[in-house]
Amino acid sequence: MEQISIVDSKDHVDERVKIGVWLTDKRSSGKISFLQLRDGTAFFQGVVVKSVVGEEIFEIAKKLRQETSMWITGTIHQDDRSHFGYEIEVDNIEVIGESNDYPITPKEHGIDFLLDHRHLWLRSSRPHAIMEIRNEVIRATYEFFNNEGFIKLDAPILTGSAPEGTTELFKTKYFDREAYLSQSGQLYEEAGAMAFDKVFSFGPTFRAEKSKTRRHLIEFWMIEPEMAFMHQEQSLEVQEKYVAFLVQNVIDNCAYELNILGRDIDVLKKYTKLPYARITYDKAIEMLQASGKFSDLQWGVDFGSPEETFLADQFEQPVFVMNYPKAIKAFYMKPHPTRDDLVICADLLAPEGYGEIIGGSERATNYDYLVSQIKKAGQDPKNYDWYLDLRKYGSVPHSGFGLGLERTLTWITGEDHVRETIPFPRLLHRLYP
Amino acid sequence: MEQISIVDSKDHVDERVKIGVWLTDKRSSGKISFLQLRDGTAFFQGVVVKSVVGEEIFEIAKKLRQETSMWITGTIHQDDRSHFGYEIEVDNIEVIGESNDYPITPKEHGIDFLLDHRHLWLRSSRPHAIMEIRNEVIRATYEFFNNEGFIKLDAPILTGSAPEGTTELFKTKYFDREAYLSQSGQLYEEAGAMAFDKVFSFGPTFRAEKSKTRRHLIEFWMIEPEMAFMHQEQSLEVQEKYVAFLVQNVIDNCAYELNILGRDIDVLKKYTKLPYARITYDKAIEMLQASGKFSDLQWGVDFGSPEETFLADQFEQPVFVMNYPKAIKAFYMKPHPTRDDLVICADLLAPEGYGEIIGGSERATNYDYLVSQIKKAGQDPKNYDWYLDLRKYGSVPHSGFGLGLERTLTWITGEDHVRETIPFPRLLHRLYP
Ligand SMILES: [Mg+2]
Ligand SMILES: [Mg+2]
Structure with a gap:
């Protein structure tokens, strides 16, 4: 038998x-x-x-x-x-x-009770379905990047310097000195792109942020691809192809799980249609102002959740918002060729109010420009010595992006809170089990 | 064009x-x-x-x-x-x-100089080849476990308790309390196996160990599968099938890279032949004593590098050493059914002196036995409350193992030092770049 x-x-x-x-x-x-x-x-x-x-x-x-x-x-x-x-x-x-008095009964339980019993709650059908979908998104990520000629290059988690300030970084004693937990592998992936053409990292990242929103985790997983000899327009094509591939694979391989979650497959199917719309930040500001709902909104501000949701609602698919003001974006982004106040970048906003799932940009290639941007940000270029080397020895056009695994899963599964999409969530007041 | x-x-x-x-x-x-x-x-x-x-x-x-x-x-x-x-x-x-005075010239450089320039050194042909092989082993790992019906279940990196003591753990402030960086995801994977049958984690792990050997990294990647309704003999079959699959895929897909490294493909081919030999710890002690090279060796001790190398040299393929003394192994291992002094476990020793690449065991299923073992180890069962739940609510036979990615790569690539097999190694005195 x-x-x-x-x-x-x-x-x-x-x-x-x-x-x-x-x-x-x-x-x-x-x-x-x-x-x-x-x-x-x-x-x-x-x-x-x-x-x-x-x-x-x-x-x-x-x-x-x-x-x-x-x-x-x-x-x-x-x-x-x-x-x-x-x-x-x-x-x-x-x-x-045997099993006596199993704590999670068919009745309703509060979220804190369920999270306290996460090691058991994972056995229930909804968490089970979400983790099966998570596994499929992970599997499809490797399939996608392997097929596209990327190699996985692991960025370190422990790093010796915290050039952007330590307020949102976890710190640990590293023998006779101090180390910080990585918030992003991007700078290392840029070094990787110069050595391997197309690379990606896929690992845990850490943000010691005191936020308690439904979009924030303290420990979360990011996919960070970086591509040499690639401009932003080509990078956007990789990004939308990747996101549509994830959605398509979940539709194809997780219909049973989507049904358990009550997630409408017809809604997801819309998200596999390419290309996604592209609007500029300027246009986004115009749309928000014209709506009459954001009367105080001025050009130059970053978008919060209400603005992102309004913008996403104007489109059937995820939408790229491109070329934000230089002043509100990271120092390493490539300056716009004709607009001194902009950088060449894009955020991808998910539909249905799920917010930003990708942030990406073309990277600045000029050594002197980068040094001046680092100084403008009040930082010391010495802390970026190895990163600046990449612009000293055969700098090339390159672009990259970061996709947040759990935010993307929250959107695909239609869950309310990002904590549902990771096996053992770490939150402001949760480090257990 | x-x-x-x-x-x-x-x-x-x-x-x-x-x-x-x-x-x-x-x-x-x-x-x-x-x-x-x-x-x-x-x-x-x-x-x-x-x-x-x-x-x-x-x-x-x-x-x-x-x-x-x-x-x-x-x-x-x-x-x-x-x-x-x-x-x-x-x-x-x-x-x-342009590129002026690129630091890594065709002449020989010392290892510290090369590691200081790791962000550039990765461009050179040997590190490039090793990272391509690393990528292939990562890719093949996902292929293997997906094909075998496992789901990837990510264990958390930040954990709230350090039951086995904090000496080799990195510690960080986690808002108003303390957290530790994970040394292993195993206990979480055991919870996962009860929910998903077959799970694996594949992520970074951290050991604040003051060792400076060629087998040790401070930050390294582990693959940790855990399987419900599975006894140790079946687990060994999964393990050898997995290792042989990795070697076969590297042979099939990285011949160019192996050639650059001077690694003999005919040697590697031997490692794809299954089954691998299985010897007991008792037999290993006998062999070591009979060799005349380890005259002081007594039953009960753990093996070091010389013993592992001697044992591995007696076989053409990797060899499983099974059922170690209970006293030198972890508390969660299943006791031997007829020998009170042994546990049901196995280490897989790689040939050519590369040492242990897998440690695994069947896990103890009995609640009271586990509590007594935790107490014997001088620890407080309260710190294992959620883990002990797994034996309270439908305990089942289950087995698992951990494979160290970089040690396995060091063996497959034939490198001298584990630091060569990770993009940005973290060592006792190295946290840069
Ligand atoms: Mg390639
Ligand atoms: Mg399965």
Whole structure:
């Protein structure tokens, strides 16, 4: 008798199999028990008929508690009434691990209680579905960048200098000196692009920010590609192709999970249509002012959540907002060729109020310009010595961007809060489990 | 005219193309210049003939310095004398970025000098080849675990408790409390296995260890799979299949890079033959004692580098050493069913003196046993409350292991020091660049 996983039921219809499972719920009458079962790969129903299994097994089935683990044997049948499509007619049950008073019951629980039990909550169907989608987005990310000729080049997490100031950085003693946890691998990826043409990092980043919004995590994962000999227009094409690829793969491979989450696939399908619209920051300001909803808004400010949501709402797909004022963007962005007050950059705003999911730019290539920008920002160019080397020894046009994994997942899954999209969220007041 | 990458030369033989490149070296006579070029994807030669390009371009070519960046146009030709197989007959050169006094010259440099210039050193052919192989091992890791039905479940980096003591942990202020940088995601992956059946983490881990050996990094990447309803024997099969898969993919996809490193493919091919040998710790002690080289060695001790190398030398492939003394292994390992002094575990030793690349075990499933082991280790079970929950609510047999990415790469590439296998190594005295 073959040992299988629930997810593979379709290949074993009318076969007798053995599966290791946990009980999630049950309903019993005098003659039949319906066991809701999970094995980590999927969820389905086990049917235990007293006249088939006999008194002893039927009593065991009746006494099972939530999250008891067991080996079950039985025959897989098609079950067109369930979304999963299959069930098992159980003929034997062998309990492995008991479970008493499992804390997460089918009733409603508060978010703090659920997060305190995140190590168990992940077993529930919604977190399970979200993590399956997260896995698919991770898988598709590697597929995309491998196919496009990028190599993964890991930026370090521990860095020795904190040139932009330490207020939002985590600090640690590193033997006889101090180190900081990375907020971004970008500068290292720029060095990488000069050595490998197209590189990406994909790792955890850290921001010691005292924000408590539904868009912020203290520890989150970023994908940061960097491309040599590439101008911003080509970079935007890579970005939209990548985002559409992620959405398409989730549609193709996670229909079951999207259904559990109640996420409408027809809405997601719109986001696979390319190209995404491109508007300038100037145009965005015009649109916001013309709306009558942002009466105090002046050219030169950065956008907050209400402005981003309004702008995104004017488009069916994600929209690039390009070429922001130099004064509100990072020092390393390439200056606009004809407008001294702008840089060549773009943020990608997700629809439905999910905000910025990508920030990117062409990078400044001129050594003297970079030094002057670093000084203007009140910083010491000495702290950027190795980074400046990249402009001393064969500087080339290059562009890059960063995509926030959890923000992108929050949008794709249609969740309310970014904390739902990472296995063990780190928040202002949460470092457990 | 198409803009291409050097690596795609084979698809453009006898075509005129445009490529963005850097100069790595050159040789000139009065009539012809041979330019050694790289574009990040590969290295090849450009030939500049004065009578073809004319005086002006020929003069530009003659004055090019190491790491100058430029657009070149020309015609791709087959070149059977070079290992790469193609060269370009240059007809135009347009310099993009000058380069004066590039620090890494073709002469020999000391390791500290090279590591100080790691942001530039990555452009050189050996580090370039190693990073291409690293990328291939990363890619193959995702392919393997995706194919085997695992999902990637990211363990957190910042954790709130340090139950095993803080001496080798990096510590940071986390708002109003303290956090530690993860040494391993295993405990979180165990929670994951109970929710998703088969999970793996693949992220950076940190060990504040004052060692300066060629096997130690402060920051390194680990792959940590964890599998529910799985005993140790099946786990060993996953492990050897995974390692052989990595080696096979490097052989298949990185022959060019292995050649640059002088790594013999026939040696690597031996490591793809399965199964790997399995010996017990007891047998290993016997072999070491019988060798006459470790006369003081007593049953019960852990192995160091000399013992591991001796044991590995007795086999053609990597070898599993199984079931170590309980006293020298972690508290969470499953006790041996008939030998009270052993646990069910295995280390995988790489050949050629590269040491342990995998550590793994079946995990203890019994709540009371785990609590007693935690107490025996002088620790407080309260610090393991969420981990112990996994044994309270449907405990199941499960096994897992951890593979160190850089140690595995050091072995596969045949390098002397683990620092060569990570883009920006963090060592006892190195946190730069
Ligand atoms: Mg490549
Ligand atoms: Mg799966």
